[in-house]
Amino acid sequence: MTSIAVIGAGVTGLTTAYELIDRGFDVTVFDRNRYAAMETSFANGGQLSASNAEVWTQWGTVLKGLRWMLQTDAPLLVNPAPTFHKMRWMMEFLSNIPNYERNTVETVRLAIAARAVLFEMAEREGIDFDLERRGILHFYDRAKDLTHARKVNALLAEGGLVRRELAPDEIRDVEPALHGEFVGGFLTESDSSGDIHKFTMGLARACARRGADLRFGVDVDAVGHSNGRVHISASGRDDRFDGVVVCAGIGSRHFAKQLGDRVNVYPVKGYSITVALNDPQSQAAAPWVSLLDDRAKIVASRLGADRFRIAGTAEFNGANRDIRADRIRPLTEWCEKHFPGISTETVTPWAGLRPMMPSMLPHVGRGRAPGVFYNTGHGHLGWTLSAATARIVAADVAATAKPQTTLTPGASLAAA
Ligand SMILES: Cc1cc2nc3c(=O)[nH]c(=O)nc-3n(C[C@H](O)[C@H](O)[C@H](O)COP(=O)(O)OP(=O)(O)OC[C@H]3O[C@@H](n4cnc5c(N)ncnc54)[C@H](O)[C@@H]3O)c2cc1C
Numbered sequence: 291m292t293s294i295a296v297i298g299a300g301v302t303g304l305t306t307a308y309e310l311i312d313r314g315f316d317v318t319v320f321d322r323n324r325y326a327a328m329e330t331s332f333a334n335g336g337q338l339s340a341s342n343a344e345v346w347t348q349w350g351t352v353l354k355g356l357r358w359m360l361q362t363d364a365p366l367l368v369n370p371a372p373t374f375h376k377m378r379w380m381m382e383f384l385s386n387i388p389n390y391e392r393n394t395v396e397t398v399r400l401a402i403a404a405r406a407v408l409f410e411m412a413e414r415e416g417i418d419f420d421l422e423r424r425g426i427l428h429f430y431d432r433a434k435d436l437t438h439a440r441k442v443n444a445l446l447a448e449g450g451l452v453r454r455e456l457a458p459d460e461i462r463d464v465e466p467a468l469h470g471e472f473v474g475g476f477l478t479e480s481d482s483s484g485d486i487h488k489f490t491m492g493l494a495r496a497c498a499r500r501g502a503d504l505r506f507g508v509d510v511d512a513v514g515h516s517n518g519r520v521h522i523s524a525s526g527r528d529d530r531f532d533g534v535v536v537c538a539g540i541g542s543r544h545f546a547k548q549l550g551d552r553v554n555v556y557p558v559k560g561y562s563i564t565v566a567l568n569d570p571q572s573q574a575a576a577p578w579v580s581l582l583d584d585r586a587k588i589v590a591s592r593l594g595a596d597r598f599r600i601a602g603t604a605e606f607n608g609a610n611r612d613i614r615a616d617r618i619r620p621l622t623e624w625c626e627k628h629f630p631g632i633s634t635e636t637v638t639p640w641a642g643l644r645p646m647m648p649s650m651l652p653h654v655g656r657g658r659a660p661g662v663f664y665n666t667g668h669g670h671l672g673w674t675l676s677a678a679t680a681r682i683v684a685a686d687v688a689a690t691a692k693p694q695t696t697l698t699p700g701a702s703l704a705a706a
Pocket of ligand 1: 321322327331510537558561667671674
């Protein structure tokens with residue numbers, strides 16, 4: 291049996307491991323944490339959202355970023371201290387502005403394909419992850435934002451996404467718990483939400499049941515290749531494999547360098563709060579439909595009866611996981627403004643680092659050396675896209691074990 295190592299037990303690593311096991315590979319997963327999904331796949335916004343597929347590579351985002359640089363509670367924050375990596379990444383981000391439309395359409399196609407794969411995995415393995423299939427509602431309180439949303443909607447429709455534009459009174463009908471004055475919105479009924487941590491933990495258990503070797507609490511120090519084999523040195527032990535798939539989140543850039551590849555992932559920090567809905571009043575006052583407030587750049591998802599997750603902000607400040615009170619406060623205030631009946635007495639803050647490519651498309655496919663593959667760099671949409679990219683990369687690994695077909699980054703799921 292062909293042996294494949296997967297570096298990283300976040301959502302991308304475990305979906306990849308699961309797909310590899312399905313294809314008959316002998317899979318070993320490495321992660322430095324004691325459990326699966328302890329880094330970026332821990333407490334994200336919860337949205338499985340093809341409707342959030344718009345990439346950020348456009349002049350509007352850049353101009354807003356510059357305007358917001360001096361405002362500590364702004365949705366986007368850039369630490370002005372220049373580092374070589376940040377400056378280089380930003381130059382590449384700017385060079386991707388001409389690809390804004392193409393990359394948005396590509397992302398929405400991938401997101402639509404990913405849903406079916408993720409639901410299939412969860413059903414097969416009986417994973418309960420607080421899935422809510424009630425759609426995602428985008429809402430707007432300014433006419434100019436709604437006008438932009440209509441333009442984005444045309445791109446999403448080109449990628450195959452069906453959405454419904456809502457008048458203000460229809461917003462109230464769709465989610466009566468939401469307070470505020472709105473000019474309009476969009477409902478994407480096929481989108482959903484759920485707990486990424488519960489899903490990934492469930493998948494880890496399924497992989498273990500199906501024979502994978504899950505090595506937790508093991509720091510991968512070095513990865514290399516020679517004589518057609520990959521070697522991994524982790525926590526004082528050396529192992530050899532027929533192949534490796536790098537799914538190491540913000541650590542992927544470092545491993546790619548060791549393997550002779552360039553995968554320009556930058557850590558883009560975000561925050562979430564999980565509001566405990568401890569009393570019946572709070573439970574009744576919280577929404578069930580997942581929400582996206584486009585102006586505030588905040589997403590929100592109900593996780594079962596007693597949790598409400600609110601997430602947002604993008605911070606370019608290197609691999610820094612500090613939780614800042616001035617970045618958490620706008621999330622709590624947003625909850626109090628739009629859901630005044632929810633008690634915010636018990637709120638758990640969290641910060642995570644989105645592994646972001648400058649093109650905003652994930653890096654999926656082969657490295658230079660034989661047996662080396664990547665499934666990483668999913669940025670703001672890793673939960674949404676991971677099941678599809680896992681299937682693509684696993685099919686590619688399988689293809690190299692058989693007579694060759696070529697799949698390149700951005701390849702379609704149909705090919706898998
Ligand atoms: C605030 C916020 C909100 C978000 N909301 C959404 C959302 O609503 N919908 C959506 O689709 N996406 C969302 N995302 C994005 C999504 O959460 C990420 O894209 C996704 O979790 C990335 O998964 P990953 O497996 O690539 O990385 P990770 O989950 O970080 O996994 C990488 C793993 O690699 C391991 N690793 C790294 N280096 C080493 C090493 N040297 N040795 C051993 N192990 C190593 C780490 O321990 C880690 O477990 C959000 C992100 C943030 C921050």
